[in-house]
Amino acid sequence: MAASDELGSLTRAFTGLGVDEKALISTLGKWQPEQRRSFRKGSRDFFREDERQFERWDDRHILQLRHEFLRLKDAIVLCTMHPWERDGRLLKEALYKGPQYHVLVEIACTRSSDDLLGARRAYHSLFNHSLEEDVAFHVHTPERKLLVGVLSSYRYEGPKVSEEMAKLEAKALSEALTLKGGGPGPSPLENDEVIRILSTRSKLHLKAVYKHYKDITGNYLDQDCDGHLLLKETVQCLCTPETYFTKILEASLRYNVDELTKEAVSRVIVTRADEDMKQIREEFNREFGVDLRKKIEDVANGNYRDFLLTLIARSD
Incomplete structure (x- = not known):
C-alpha cells in the first residue's frame, strides 16, 4: 500500500463512529519511526506543533478517541443487560x-x-x-x-378505544395548542388536561386522538407542537415512534456532532433491534432517501460498525 493510502486509511480509522481496530493494527504495526513522524506532521487535524516544535496530540482528539474505543464496549454492555x-x-x-x-x-x-x-x-x-x-x-x-x-x-394495553372520547380529547388538545386572543396563551406543558391525556391514555387510544386531531385541524398533532419540543417528542414516541427514532438516528449519524448526540446510535439500535427496527429502517429510507445500514457503513468503523449492522439485520 502506498504511503498516501496508508495515511488515508489511518485517518479514516480515527474518524466517524468507533475506531477501525483492524486498520490501526495493520498500518501502525509495520510503520517505522519516520513514517509515524510523517503522519504526525501531515495530520494537523489530530496533532499540533507547540513552541518547542514537537508534534503533540490535540487534547480534544485524545478524549474523542477514548470515547470511540469505548463505544463498542458500551454497546455490548447495553445489549447484554437485563x-x-x-x-x-x-x-x-x-x-x-x-x-x-x-x-x-x-x-x-x-x-x-x-x-x-x-x-x-x-x-x-x-x-x-x-x-x-x-x-x-x-x-x-x-x-x-x-x-x-x-x-x-x-397504561391500559388492551384493544378497546372510545372513538367519541378520542374526538373530544383531540378537540381539547387542539384548543390547548391554539393561541387565543391574538397573543400567546399558557404553555400546554402547564395544561392539566394535556398532561392527563398524554400520561394516562393507552397508545391505541392516543393514535385515535392523533387521527381525529388531523381531521379537526388539518394538521398532525406533532406538527402543532413545534414550539414545544418535549411535547412534540412525547407525541411522536406515543403515536409514531418510528418518526422519533429516525430523527434521533439521523442527528447522531452526522459527522462532528457532540458526544451526547453520538451516544444515541448505540442506545436506539440496541433497544429497538428486537422491537420496531424494521419500521424505523423503512421510515429512515422514506425520510432521507438512504438505507440505514448504508448510512452506518459510511459513518461507523470497524467492529463497532459490524456489531450495529448485526443488530439491524435481525429485522430482515
Missing part, C-alpha cells in the same frame, strides 16, 4: 447528563407498561431513590409535570 437494568441506568444518565429530557420521554413512552414499571423498580434498586422522586427534585422547568406524568404511567 432490559429493566439497562433502562434504569439510561434514565439515570439522562437525568444527570445534560439533562436529556427526550431520553426520559423516549423510555417512558416507547416501552410497554410492564417494562416501564420494571425500569422504575430497577432504578429504585440501583440508586436507592424512586425515579419519580429524582425527576421531581432535579427538574425545575415546566417540563417537570409532563415528565413525572409519563414516567409514572401504567
Whole structure:
C-alpha cells in the first residue's frame, strides 16, 4: 500500500463512529519511526506543533478517541443487560447528563407498561431513590409535570378505544395548542388536561386522538407542537415512534456532532433491534432517501460498525 493510502486509511480509522481496530493494527504495526513522524506532521487535524516544535496530540482528539474505543464496549454492555437494568441506568444518565429530557420521554413512552414499571423498580434498586422522586427534585422547568406524568404511567394495553372520547380529547388538545386572543396563551406543558391525556391514555387510544386531531385541524398533532419540543417528542414516541427514532438516528449519524448526540446510535439500535427496527429502517429510507445500514457503513468503523449492522439485520 502506498504511503498516501496508508495515511488515508489511518485517518479514516480515527474518524466517524468507533475506531477501525483492524486498520490501526495493520498500518501502525509495520510503520517505522519516520513514517509515524510523517503522519504526525501531515495530520494537523489530530496533532499540533507547540513552541518547542514537537508534534503533540490535540487534547480534544485524545478524549474523542477514548470515547470511540469505548463505544463498542458500551454497546455490548447495553445489549447484554437485563432490559429493566439497562433502562434504569439510561434514565439515570439522562437525568444527570445534560439533562436529556427526550431520553426520559423516549423510555417512558416507547416501552410497554410492564417494562416501564420494571425500569422504575430497577432504578429504585440501583440508586436507592424512586425515579419519580429524582425527576421531581432535579427538574425545575415546566417540563417537570409532563415528565413525572409519563414516567409514572401504567397504561391500559388492551384493544378497546372510545372513538367519541378520542374526538373530544383531540378537540381539547387542539384548543390547548391554539393561541387565543391574538397573543400567546399558557404553555400546554402547564395544561392539566394535556398532561392527563398524554400520561394516562393507552397508545391505541392516543393514535385515535392523533387521527381525529388531523381531521379537526388539518394538521398532525406533532406538527402543532413545534414550539414545544418535549411535547412534540412525547407525541411522536406515543403515536409514531418510528418518526422519533429516525430523527434521533439521523442527528447522531452526522459527522462532528457532540458526544451526547453520538451516544444515541448505540442506545436506539440496541433497544429497538428486537422491537420496531424494521419500521424505523423503512421510515429512515422514506425520510432521507438512504438505507440505514448504508448510512452506518459510511459513518461507523470497524467492529463497532459490524456489531450495529448485526443488530439491524435481525429485522430482515
